[in-house]
Amino acid sequence: MSAPLLEVRGLVKRFGGLVATADLALDVLDGEVHAVIGPNGAGKTTLIGQLSGDLRPDAGAIHFAGEDITHLGAPARSMRGLARSFQITSVFRDFTALDNVALAVQAHAGHSFHFWRPARADGALREPARAVLESVGLGHRGDVLAGSLAHGEQRQLEIAMALATRPRLLLLDEPVAGMGLEESQRMVRFLRDLKGRATMVLVEHDMDAVFMLADRISVMVYGRVIATGTPEAIRSSAEVRQAYLGEDPAGSVATR
Amino acid sequence: MASAARSAWPAPRALALLATLALLALVPPVAGLLHQPFYVELFRRVMILAIAAVSLDLILGYGGMVSFGHAAYLGVGAYAVAVSAHYGVTSGLVQWPLAVLASMAVAGVIGAISIRTSGLYFIMITLAFTQMLYYLGIGIEEFGGDNGMRLTTRSQFAGLVPLAHPTVFYYVVLGVLAAAVGLGHRLVNARFGLVLQGARSNEPRMRALGFSTFRYRLAAFAIAGGLGGLAGALLVNQTEYLTPDFMHWTRSGEIMFMVILGGMGTLTGPVLGAIALILLETVLSGWTEHWQGLLGPILVLVVLFARGGLVGLLPAPRTGAER
Amino acid sequence: MTLLLVCEQLLNGLQYGVMLFLLAAGLTLVFGIMNLVNLAHGSLYMVGAYVATAVFARTGSFVLGVAAALAATLLVGMAVEVVALRTLYERDHLDQVLATFGLILFFNEAVAVLWGRAAIHASVPPFLSGHLELPGGLRYPAYRAAIIAVGLAVAVLLGVLVSRTRLGMRIRAGASNRTMVSALGVNVRLLYTVVFGLGAALAALAGAMAGPIFSVQPGMGEEILIQVFVVIVVGGIGSVRGALVGALLVGLVDTLGRAFLRPLLATVLSLSAANTAGPALASMLIYLLMAGVLLFRPQGLFPASRG
Numbered sequence: 001m002s003a004p005l006l007e008v009r010g011l012v013k014r015f016g017g018l019v020a021t022a023d024l025a026l027d028v029l030d031g032e033v034h035a036v037i038g039p040n041g042a043g044k045t046t047l048i049g050q051l052s053g054d055l056r057p058d059a060g061a062i063h064f065a066g067e068d069i070t071h072l073g074a075p076a077r078s079m080r081g082l083a084r085s086f087q088i089t090s091v092f093r094d095f096t097a098l099d100n101v102a103l104a105v106q107a108h109a110g111h112s113f114h115f116w117r118p119a120r121a122d123g124a125l126r127e128p129a130r131a132v133l134e135s136v137g138l139g140h141r142g143d144v145l146a147g148s149l150a151h152g153e154q155r156q157l158e159i160a161m162a163l164a165t166r167p168r169l170l171l172l173d174e175p176v177a178g179m180g181l182e183e184s185q186r187m188v189r190f191l192r193d194l195k196g197r198a199t200m201v202l203v204e205h206d207m208d209a210v211f212m213l214a215d216r217i218s219v220m221v222y223g224r225v226i227a228t229g230t231p232e233a234i235r236s237s238a239e240v241r242q243a244y245l246g247e248d249p250a251g252s253v254a255t256r
Numbered sequence: 257m258a259s260a261a262r263s264a265w266p267a268p269r270a271l272a273l274l275a276t277l278a279l280l281a282l283v284p285p286v287a288g289l290l291h292q293p294f295y296v297e298l299f300r301r302v303m304i305l306a307i308a309a310v311s312l313d314l315i316l317g318y319g320g321m322v323s324f325g326h327a328a329y330l331g332v333g334a335y336a337v338a339v340s341a342h343y344g345v346t347s348g349l350v351q352w353p354l355a356v357l358a359s360m361a362v363a364g365v366i367g368a369i370s371i372r373t374s375g376l377y378f379i380m381i382t383l384a385f386t387q388m389l390y391y392l393g394i395g396i397e398e399f400g401g402d403n404g405m406r407l408t409t410r411s412q413f414a415g416l417v418p419l420a421h422p423t424v425f426y427y428v429v430l431g432v433l434a435a436a437v438g439l440g441h442r443l444v445n446a447r448f449g450l451v452l453q454g455a456r457s458n459e460p461r462m463r464a465l466g467f468s469t470f471r472y473r474l475a476a477f478a479i480a481g482g483l484g485g486l487a488g489a490l491l492v493n494q495t496e497y498l499t500p501d502f503m504h505w506t507r508s509g510e511i512m513f514m515v516i517l518g519g520m521g522t523l524t525g526p527v528l529g530a531i532a533l534i535l536l537e538t539v540l541s542g543w544t545e546h547w548q549g550l551l552g553p554i555l556v557l558v559v560l561f562a563r564g565g566l567v568g569l570l571p572a573p574r575t576g577a578e579r
Numbered sequence: 580m581t582l583l584l585v586c587e588q589l590l591n592g593l594q595y596g597v598m599l600f601l602l603a604a605g606l607t608l609v610f611g612i613m614n615l616v617n618l619a620h621g622s623l624y625m626v627g628a629y630v631a632t633a634v635f636a637r638t639g640s641f642v643l644g645v646a647a648a649l650a651a652t653l654l655v656g657m658a659v660e661v662v663a664l665r666t667l668y669e670r671d672h673l674d675q676v677l678a679t680f681g682l683i684l685f686f687n688e689a690v691a692v693l694w695g696r697a698a699i700h701a702s703v704p705p706f707l708s709g710h711l712e713l714p715g716g717l718r719y720p721a722y723r724a725a726i727i728a729v730g731l732a733v734a735v736l737l738g739v740l741v742s743r744t745r746l747g748m749r750i751r752a753g754a755s756n757r758t759m760v761s762a763l764g765v766n767v768r769l770l771y772t773v774v775f776g777l778g779a780a781l782a783a784l785a786g787a788m789a790g791p792i793f794s795v796q797p798g799m800g801e802e803i804l805i806q807v808f809v810v811i812v813v814g815g816i817g818s819v820r821g822a823l824v825g826a827l828l829v830g831l832v833d834t835l836g837r838a839f840l841r842p843l844l845a846t847v848l849s850l851s852a853a854n855t856a857g858p859a860l861a862s863m864l865i866y867l868l869m870a871g872v873l874l875f876r877p878q879g880l881f882p883a884s885r886g
Contacts, residue, residue, distance in 0.1 A: 052464065054460070073463070074460075074463040074464050075463050075465075075466050075467055075468045075469075076468075078463075078464060078465060078466035079466045083464075084464055086460075086461075086464070090458060090460065090461045090464075091458070091461065092454055092457045092458050092461065093457065093458075094457055095453075095454075095457065099450075103450060103451075103454050103462075103465065104465050106447055106450065106451075107462075107465040107466035107467050108466055112447040112448055112450075112451045112467070112472065113447075113448055113472075113475065114446050114447040114448055115442065115443050115446050115448050115449075116442050116443075116446055117446055117447075118442075118445045118446060119445065119446055119447045119449075119450050120445065122447075161461075161465065165465060165466060316673070322672055322673045322676060324676060369870050369873055369874070370873075372873070372877050373873065373877050373878075375672060376610055376614075376616055376672065376816055377812055377816070377877070377878075377879075379616060379672060379676060380808040380809075380811065380812050381812060381869070381873065383805060383808060384805055384808055384809050384812070384866055384869060385866060385870075387805045387866070388862075388863050388866035391859075391862035391863065392859055392862065392863055394862070395858050395859030395862055396855070396859055397855065398855065505801070505805070506801075509677075509680045512676075512677060512680075513677065513680075516673075516677055546688045546691060546692055548684045548685075548687065548688050549684065549685050549687075549688025549689060549691075549692065550688075551681075551684055552681040552682060552683070552684030552685030552686075552688070553681060553685055554681070555677060555678070555680065555681030555684070556663055556678045556681040556682060556685075559674050559677045559678040559681065560663070560666055560674075560678065563674070
């Protein structure tokens with residue numbers, strides 16, 4: 001079996017007295033869609049922050065494609081092929097959708113110490129950006145200001161920007177958050193179509209989306225992973241049900 | 257589907273700028289006709305401050321960096337010219353590049369320390385460093401201390417460009433202003449400028465995409481400092497007197513006011529703002545010696561109610577067009 | 580450079596530091612809790628100085644002068660808060676900087692209209708015009724000693740307020756997490772007004788005490804304000820403890836530097852070199868201190884909010 005693309009060992013993160021990540025271990029295999037689920041307060045957001053490079057872990061190690069990236073910042077991780085989308089939509093609101101994606105392309109097209117040529121006329125940036133926009137279904141909205149796009153379109157733009165950096169691993173932080181039924185179904189279908197293009201780590205609350213997309217699921221409770229397995233295994237695990245849903249093995253809801 | 261490269265400026269702003277530059281070009285002949293050479297001096301001063309305002313707009317309007325210490329670079333540029341002249345180096349071909357390089361270097365050092373911070377810290381730190389340079393200037397008796405010193409002679413250009421001649425100097429300044437705005441326009445729309453604007457718009461996003469924003473901000477800070485230094489070189493030639501007051505932090509406030517009054521993040525705005533502010537000051541100071549007391553509330557009102565500045569009064573550019 | 584001289588300068592440094600603390604404490608709380616850059620804080624200090632000096636000159640009572648200064652400054656401060664600052668809470672820092680800069684221009688001209696541009700004379704009150712006899716033969720002006728005493732007393736009171744009262748708890752919470760505080764149901768409007776008023780009162784006190792030893796003139800607020808900024812950056816935004824440590828540090832470094840750097844340099848450099856470099860370097864010392872602190876702690880020594 002080949003080495004995991006993303007390997008997390010002994011990850012610890014404390015905020016004052018609160019232990020958000022408690023000796024967490026995680027493996028993500030190349031090409032899979034790996035969902036991370038857990039009740040509120042389980043520490044999923046903190047985990048994403050440490051994987052993306054926005055938070056420094058207090059202890060532990062993160063290896064990506066064999067390299068130790070634990071002490072690298074977000075830009076360096078992005079350059080190594082680790083992209084993310086944000087839970088709260090984070091785009092460049094006063095730029096057009098096409099500008100947004102072109103900027104993502106630009107980030108990985110060498111350095112940006114170019115002072116003369118208009119970047120908006122640079123085919124090397126615009127063409128790939130247009131193609132990615134097209135592929136997420138926003139091709140016709142390229143000239144709209146990102147701030148004026150509908151919420152669902154902004155989420156699609158988020159993903160487009162992450163894809164434009166041609167990542168090996170995509171960290172998706174609640175991609176269908178705040179979406180209506182139809183929108184989220186569309187997004188799920190889209191993500192499913194992405195399945196060959198990049199490995200995905202998906203943090204999500206929407207269980208339908210999770211069970212439709214995930215190859216494997218890890219369940220987090222109180223800052224650690226308590227179970228990892230296929231969707232069927234997780235769905236039928238009594239341990240998961242108890243920790244997550246508060247059911248005791250006899251089937252009645254726990255009062256604690 | 258390829259769209260035509262958008263190299264034309266958004267029409268209203270470009271027109272306003274070109275009209276302004278054209279009008280400025282007409283000042284010397286008109287002033288000659290009216291026998292009022294004072295206007296040449298006045299508008300030359302306006303243009304020099306406009307260059308300073310344009311340099312600030314690069315980092316403030318486009319980069320989102322609230323640097324309250326920009327006057328420091330005018331001061332460094334002015335000192336470079338005056339001190340060189342003091343020691344016998346009067347050629348502008350040496351002085352002016354020296355002014356630019358010196359102010360870029362100082363901006364680089366100050367930027368390296370302050371850009372690591374943000375928000376309130378950044379504002380206070382840039383202000384503090386300006387004050388430090390001001391006190392340094394006051395402390396150096398050799399160059400006049402807080403009284404300053406006369407400039408021995410305006411920058412020489414091997415007799416080819418006599419700055420002592422008011423109109424020649426005027427057109428030199430106009431040329432520098434036009435070049436500054438033109439080069440600035442290219443810069444903000446090039447890859448470098450987009451990184452700057454992106455970092456202003458959403459810095460975490462930029463870092464997540466892979467941009468190490470610090471180095472680009474630092475470079476922009478240095479470039480803006482260098483252009484400010486050039487404005488300082490012109491300023492000391494204009495006043496023919498060097499004083500640490502060039503670096504006083506209230507000067508920074510004045511330049512920032514110009515950028516806001518005209519409309520920040522537009523390059524046209526700072527030019528309009530410089531004209532508007534100096535004209536306003538000239539008119540107000542004609543009414544009362546306490547004109548600053550009137551200027552203050554005007555500034556407050558502009559900030560509270562007219563944030564878009566003068567450029568905001570023009571029709572808005574097309575969506576997605578270059579700024 | 581005798582021991583006596585060193586002790587005297589140490590006390591002067593302490594006195595200056597305490598003045599800086601009075602200004603910094605209020606301002607750092609305004610920064611930390613309301614996220615408001617208020618450049619006009621120095622103007623409140625100036626108003627305090629002018630009113631105290633004028634009232635003392637008129638009535639002959641220093642205490643009345645101080646009381647009047649507190650009242651006048653609070654009044655002016657509240658007016659400014661209602662008229663201008665309320666809208667600025669929601670705005671970004673640039674707007675706040677520019678608007679409060681406009682206020683500075685206004686206030687400086689206003690005092691010039693009322694009292695002229697020249698510095699006005701403020702005398703030390705008779706009951707404090709003597710000298711204290713300290714151990715070792717040091718004679719120290721009673722007025723300056725009083726400033727130190729008042730300043731330290733305020734520091735202690737503030738410390739008690741911040742760490743042991745409910746208001747203090749809200750202040751600390753607000754400084755470390757503004758949005759959470761309002762989500763928890765604290766009356767944020769009222770908290771802001773109280774904090775601002777506290778800052779104004781401290782500034783007024785500093786101004787009232789400053790009259791006799793600093794020159795009372797338009798623009799006096801800004802000269803000291805920038806040093807207050809240095810204090811806050813060094814101490815950390817939102818922290819009263821940071822303001823105290825920062826203020827004493829800055830006060831001592833500045834005072835001792837101005838007094839002793841030139842003589843110290845003269846022992847290793849030529850006299851003329853020391854005469855040039857000494858004062859110039861001395862005036863730069865506190866900024867170099869700030870740069871040094873920032874290299875290791877970009878958030879200051881005791882930042883109230885982490886991350």
